[in-house]
Amino acid sequence: MSLYFETSCESLNKYNEELCGDKVEIIKNDRETIIVLSDGLGSGVKANILASLTSKIVVSMLKEGADIVDVVETIASTLPICNERLVAYSTFTILRMFDNGDAYIAEYDNPDIVILRNGKPLRLDKTETVIAGKTIKESTLRLQPDDICVVFSDGAVHAGVGKLLNLGWQHANIVEFLERSYKKDISAYAVQKLLLTACDSLYMHTPGDDTTVVVCKLRTPVVAHVMVGPPVNKEDDEAVVNELLRAEGKKIVCGGTTSQIVSRLSGRSLEVSLNYISPDVPPIAKIEGIDLVTEGIITLGKALEHIKCYQDGQVGRENAFNYRKDGASRLAQMLIEQCTGAEFVVGRALNPAHQNTGLPINLSLKLRLVTEIARYLRMLQKQVTVRYI
Amino acid sequence: MVIKTVPLKIHRPSARKRRTLDDALARYTLAFDRLLQRLRPKLAGFEGPPTRFALQKLMDKDVMRELNRYDVQPFKDALKMDVASTLLSYLARVSAGKTASYPVARLSDETFDKRFGVLCDVYLNGRQFHREYERLLKKYSALRPLLFCRHDVKRDYSLWYNEANKRFYAKLYLLNSKSPLALHGTGAETSALRYVGPGETRLEESMRPRRYIILPLSFGKWQERHLEMALKNPGILKTAQLVKRDGEYYLNVNMVCPTAGPIRVRSLMGVARSLQGCLAVGLHEHEHSEIYFGRVFSSEDAYEPQKIDNMFLHRLANEVVRLASAYGSQIILYTLGEKNDLLAFEDAKPLLNMREYNLLADLVSYKAELNGLPRPIKISPARVFHTCPVCGSNSRKNRMNRELFLCTGCGYIRNVEELGARNLALMIRTYEKNRIVFKTTKHEGSIRFTNAILGFEYESPLDEYAFDRFLEALRQSIADTHGISKQRLSIHKKLARLNDVRDGIRLVES
Numbered sequence: 063m064s065l066y067f068e069t070s071c072e073s074l075n076k077y078n079e080e081l082c083g084d085k086v087e088i089i090k091n092d093r094e095t096i097i098v099l100s101d102g103l104g105s106g107v108k109a110n111i112l113a114s115l116t117s118k119i120v121v122s123m124l125k126e127g128a129d130i131v132d133v134v135e136t137i138a139s140t141l142p143i144c145n146e147r148l149v150a151y152s153t154f155t156i157l158r159m160f161d162n163g164d165a166y167i168a169e170y171d172n173p174d175i176v177i178l179r180n181g182k183p184l185r186l187d188k189t190e191t192v193i194a195g196k197t198i199k200e201s202t203l204r205l206q207p208d209d210i211c212v213v214f215s216d217g218a219v220h221a222g223v224g225k226l227l228n229l230g231w232q233h234a235n236i237v238e239f240l241e242r243s244y245k246k247d248i249s250a251y252a253v254q255k256l257l258l259t260a261c262d263s264l265y266m267h268t269p270g271d272d273t274t275v276v277v278c279k280l281r282t283p284v285v286a287h288v289m290v291g292p293p294v295n296k297e298d299d300e301a302v303v304n305e306l307l308r309a310e311g312k313k314i315v316c317g318g319t320t321s322q323i324v325s326r327l328s329g330r331s332l333e334v335s336l337n338y339i340s341p342d343v344p345p346i347a348k349i350e351g352i353d354l355v356t357e358g359i360i361t362l363g364k365a366l367e368h369i370k371c372y373q374d375g376q377v378g379r380e381n382a383f384n385y386r387k388d389g390a391s392r393l394a395q396m397l398i399e400q401c402t403g404a405e406f407v408v409g410r411a412l413n414p415a416h417q418n419t420g421l422p423i424n425l426s427l428k429l430r431l432v433t434e435i436a437r438y439l440r441m442l443q444k445q446v447t448v449r450y451i
Numbered sequence: 452m453v454i455k456t457v458p459l460k461i462h463r464p465s466a467r468k469r470r471t472l473d474d475a476l477a478r479y480t481l482a483f484d485r486l487l488q489r490l491r492p493k494l495a496g497f498e499g500p501p502t503r504f505a506l507q508k509l510m511d512k513d514v515m516r517e518l519n520r521y522d523v524q525p526f527k528d529a530l531k532m533d534v535a536s537t538l539l540s541y542l543a544r545v546s547a548g549k550t551a552s553y554p555v556a557r558l559s560d561e562t563f564d565k566r567f568g569v570l571c572d573v574y575l576n577g578r579q580f581h582r583e584y585e586r587l588l589k590k591y592s593a594l595r596p597l598l599f600c601r602h603d604v605k606r607d608y609s610l611w612y613n614e615a616n617k618r619f620y621a622k623l624y625l626l627n628s629k630s631p632l633a634l635h636g637t638g639a640e641t642s643a644l645r646y647v648g649p650g651e652t653r654l655e656e657s658m659r660p661r662r663y664i665i666l667p668l669s670f671g672k673w674q675e676r677h678l679e680m681a682l683k684n685p686g687i688l689k690t691a692q693l694v695k696r697d698g699e700y701y702l703n704v705n706m707v708c709p710t711a712g713p714i715r716v717r718s719l720m721g722v723a724r725s726l727q728g729c730l731a732v733g734l735h736e737h738e739h740s741e742i743y744f745g746r747v748f749s750s751e752d753a754y755e756p757q758k759i760d761n762m763f764l765h766r767l768a769n770e771v772v773r774l775a776s777a778y779g780s781q782i783i784l785y786t787l788g789e790k791n792d793l794l795a796f797e798d799a800k801p802l803l804n805m806r807e808y809n810l811l812a813d814l815v816s817y818k819a820e821l822n823g824l825p826r827p828i829k830i831s832p833a834r835v836f837h838t839c840p841v842c843g844s845n846s847r848k849n850r851m852n853r854e855l856f857l858c859t860g861c862g863y864i865r866n867v868e869e870l871g872a873r874n875l876a877l878m879i880r881t882y883e884k885n886r887i888v889f890k891t892t893k894h895e896g897s898i899r900f901t902n903a904i905l906g907f908e909y910e911s912p913l914d915e916y917a918f919d920r921f922l923e924a925l926r927q928s929i930a931d932t933h934g935i936s937k938q939r940l941s942i943h944k945k946l947a948r949l950n951d952v953r954d955g956i957r958l959v960e961s
Contacts, residue, residue: 226855226864235851242848243859259862333893334915335960341953 064161065207066283066402067095069443070251071276072258074217076105077268083109084215084274087117089125090443094160096124099276101172101215103151109272112141116152124158130168130200131193138194155213157278163205170198173219176212176237177205181244183237184209207282210253212240217273218257222264231264249399250279285311285445286401291358291409291428292320293451302407302451303327307351312401314393315349317358320409325349343388354396356389362431364390365397369438372398397435403445408432410450453708453820454689457677461621461700462669471664472700475625476693479530480595482523483556486534489514491553494538500546506535525606525624525662529598556595563591594695596703599623602688604646608702611644611654611665612682619668619678620644621702622654623693626662647678648685668702677706684709711823718742720780721875722771722815723835724794724801724808725868726853729759729767733872734778737880742778744869747771759807768814776822783875784812785832792832794871796853830878836871839863886957887942889921893960900925900958905939926952 071086083105087098098120102112116137123133141152153171167175167186177184186201205211214236223230236257243256254277261273287309293302303324306313315321325332330350343364344357368391397404408429429450436446464472493509494501510531523530537554544551558566570583599608604622611620644665646652654665670678681688687707694701718736725731728746735741747770775782785792787805794801803811816827836856838845844860851857856867865873889907892899899910900921909924911917929943929952949955 239851239857239859256859256862260857260864261862263857263862263864 064283065159065163065205066281067159068250068279068281068402069095069097069276070249070254071097071099071274072254073272073274074258074262074265074269076217076270076272077265079106079272081107081110082274083113083272084217085110085113085117086274086276087121088276089121091125092161094158095278096121096159097157097211097213097276097278098124098154099172099213099215099274100152100154101217101272101274105272112152115141116154120154120156124156130156130191130198134170134193134196134198138196153216157211157213157276159205159211159278159280163207163280165203165205165211167201167203168198169200170196173214173216173233173236174199176240177203178210178212178240178244179206180208181241181246183241205280207280208246209280210240210244210248210250211278211280212253212257213276213278214257215272215274217269217271218261218275220271221261221269221273223270226264226266231261247399248279250277253277253279281402283402284400285309286314286397286404287311288314288316288397288404288406289320289324289409290316290362290406290432292317292323292411293409294411298451299323300327302409306407309405312353312396313351314354314356314396315352316356316362316393317409319411320358321347321349321355324352324355343390346389346392354389354392356393359427359431361389361393362428362435364388365393366431366435366438368394369398369435369442373438373441397439397444398442401444404436404439404447406432406436406446406448408448408450453710453817454705455677455708455817457674457704457706459619459621459668459670459674459678459702459704461702462667464666464700468664468666469700471625472693472695475526475623476594476597476695478521478523479526479597480556480593482518482521482526482530483534483595484559485518485521486510486514486530487537487554487556489517490534490538494542497542500542501539503535503539506538507531510534522627522630524627526597529600529607532600533595533598557593558587558591563587597625597693599691599693601690602648602685602704604648604652608691610647610668610678610681610688610704612647613643614645615643619647619670621666621668622663623666623702624663626664628660628662630660630662647681647688666700666702680709681706708817708821710821713825714776714779714823716781716825717779718781719876719879720775720778720782721872721877722782722784722812723868723871723875724792724803726794726796726799726801727868729802730771730811731868731872732771732774733869733876734774734780735873735876737877741873743774744872746868747774759803761810764807764811764814768811768818771811771815772818772822772824775819775824781825781879782815782819782827783879784815784827784829785835785875786812786829787832790831790833792835792871793847794836794867796850799853828879830875830882835874835878836867838874840870840874840877883945886955887946888957888959890961891958905942922952925956 067090069088071088073082073084073086075082083102085100085102087096089096098117100113100116100120102109102116119137119140120133123136137152155170155172155175156166156168157175158166169175175186177186184203186203188199188201191198191200218236219231219233221231239260240253240257243253254275258273258275261275262269265273287306289302289306293299306315306324307328315324321332328349328351332355333348335346335348344360347355349355372394410429412426432448436448439446461472490506490509497505515527515531518527518530541551541554566587570580570587601607602609606624608624609622611622612618613620642654644654687709689705689707691702691704694703718734721733721735723731725746728748730747732743732745732747733741734743747767771782774780787808791805812827812829819825819827834845837847837849839849839858839860841863842858842861844858846859848859849856850867854866855864856870857864887902887905890901892901893913896913897910898913898917899908901908905928907925907928909921911920925946929946932940932943935943946952946955
């Protein structure tokens with residue numbers, strides 16, 4: 063079974079620098095995912111150029127099938143030489159993962175990669191190879207679903223030096239922190255954000271070095287099957303409901319009429335839940351075998367807001383739906399955190415209450431909301447299909 | 452209202468007066484014990500914790516008449532008050548699920564014999580036996596402090612003043628008219644005494660048997676200041692207790708202390724324990740505005756207390772109150788005991804131990820009121836040093852090392868003591884925001900809403916109006932505040948303050 067690689071990366075620029083001296087390249091294709099983190103010598107423009115060149119070279123060459131020896135030799139002969147230190151230098155970490163879980167790791171002068179399995183760090187057998195005068199640490203392993211790979215630049219290890227901590231945050235402290243913070247369902251984004259926020263706090267929001275964190279979480283693909291609205295033809299109701307009930311993954315029903323159809327055709331009772339009160343979002347309901355049953359337009363609209371907020375990152379991602387349990391937050395949370403893709407089955411039956419008569423049907427509220435949700439989910443690297451019935 | 456206890460020593464009582472005092476204390480103790488034993492079976496009749504009034508009602512005329520054999524007629528009101536207070540604290544402990552043995556003033560003969568037998572069996576070591584025996588004997592011969600429940604010229608107790616020699620005297624009603632110890636006449640030495648109370652009352656000559664004795668008092672400067680205050684404003688004199696300690700007699704007079712004009716509260720001040728100083732103090736206007744953080748008597752002040760005694764705790768409390776007065780702060784402290792603040796880390800321990808901090812909290816409480824500050828709020832210390840102010844994560848894993856808090860939920864970092872003082876200061880805001888949880892249980896077409904703390908239960912048919920009906924029932928319930936516990940009352944008030952009660956509740960399916 064092929065695995066889904068959920069990735070997240072972010073950098074902190076050194077204080078008063080406009081460009082980051084670390085660079086992350088992530089390439090995904092059907093067969094593999096390659097992550098490269100490179101850290102250029104020094105900081106600012108020069109470091110940014112060195113890091114960008116390194117990561118681009120590594121990713122391009124590996125993608126085309128070159129081996130690590132060729133890659134390192136190319137880097138050594140291509141990077142511009144620093145005027146001050148007279149060396150061409152950029153550290154890097156390569157994490158290459160195949161969809162069956164096989165992984166290859168190559169590290170050059172970057173802090174050691176951390177791989178958490180069930181919340182505990184994996185001990186990697188590394189072999190050292192000298193290529194073009196550079197000692198490269200290589201390792202291979204078979205990754206499993208829910209493994210979390212954390213790659214970071216040396217800015218993370220130096221965080222807090224001379225400020226909150228005398229000797230900075232040692233690699234062992236970071237590993238311990240990751241261990242402590244581990245939760246079974248934690249997302250790649252949450253781990254990345256957590257570690258980077260901790261580094262930023264240790265630097266007291268004035269980073270002394272460029273700091274980058276890349277996190278990759280391996281997940282078994284889970285597709286959300288979302289039924290939104292009843293089909294245009296009533297005759298299709300049964301087929302659509304049966305398809306939903308047979309589907310694997312998460313099953314979601316949006317819309318009052320739609321949920322009544324599902325309840326009627328499946329012979330399972332529909333119970334409105336009073337568990338959560340939010341004045342903005344209608345209550346959810348329960349149908350046995352369906353993971354989430356919500357109201358339609360209002361809930362979808364709110365869910366879109368949450369997904370947008372999450373996708374925008376930076377400002378509101380962590381607040382996008384955390385700690386809220388209303389229908390919209392749960393829908394957004396399920397689509398983003400619990401699923402690797404989504405299949406929307408959108409019924410085109412008209413609900414007079416939601417239509418603006420001046421608009422053509424493809425711009426009706428419901429369809430437009432679903433299209434927008436799909437667009438934002440794709441931005442979050444989810445595989446999304448939308449089918450109209 | 453702040454009440455201070457001013458101990459006044461009874462100055463060299465004569466042998467006769469000593470006998471009268473001892474006799475009164477012994478009679479009071481016997482009557483107190485008798486009353487407790489008499490009420491014990493009646494307590495089972497209460498379903499919940501009784502009120503003071505209900506307990507006093509149990510001590511009806513018949514019960515009190517039985518006590519006449521101890522000649523305690525002058526103390527009956529005091530006995531009622533004293534026994535009710537003792538039983539209330541005992542019942543509060545019991546209802547809180549704590550271990551508590553039924554109160555007694557002194558050990559009975561049977562109990563003493565039983566315990567002495569155990570002592571002989573268990574303690575073979577001579578020194579240990581002696582120590583335990585001394586303790587047992589002390590409990591056996593203990594005398595209950597004699598309560599006077601009012602300052603009055605013709606009953607209980609009163610203070611008198613001799614302007615000529617500027618001395619104070621106590622007039623204690625300890626006898627009944629039939630007592631063989633009763634005297635006649637007021638005595639020459641007391642004829643110049645003026646009652647410390649309204650008017651110019653003086654002791655009157657009477658040929659009837661005297662039920663009181665007059666005792667000269669000795670006191671220091673501090674006590675004298677308070678007595679002078681009482682001379683100017685006798686209304687501050689409240690109850691008093693006659694106590695015998697180490698062969699001496701003391702009258703502990705409870706006085707109301709004048710407080711400064713109220714200070715307008717502008718900020719919240721958390722006062723927590725500290726590893727680097729005696730106390731960590733954080734002042735906040737609201738969640739995002741820290742006004743001040745500091746440690747009181749820290750190593751940075753080059754102040755190392757040699758010994759943490761009462762005097763030192765008073766100094767600490769004064770410093771806390773000074774800061775709070777300067778910033779117009781509502782002081783917030785915690786109570787250690789049932790729960791700990793978990794500030795200690797590996798071998799680093801807070802400078803103040805639990806007992807010292809609790810004592811300090813008590814001192815701060817009355818000193819704050821004296822200075823016109825609102826009464827300090829005491830909360831549970833459970834989450835103070837481990838809760839992230841950003842994401843709310845509360846875990847021991849959040850403590851990175853002795854000094855740092857590193858949230859495992861969001862990566863927030865802060866000095867652990869700064870965080871503790873901040874959390875403590877703002878915990879009150881969190882309480883206000885927290886929603887009251889109601890459990891819902893569905894059963895055969897009906898839904899039941901329950902909240903154990905409120906003792907609220909409501910069942911409704913499960914239809915689209917179930918929630919509205921529940922809200923209506925809840926609104927009616929919170930409007931009724933008669934005879935409910937403090938905890939319930941605070942929740943009722945919290946919900947009643949809301950414009951829409953839905954904003955203050957959360958439903959959880961059980």
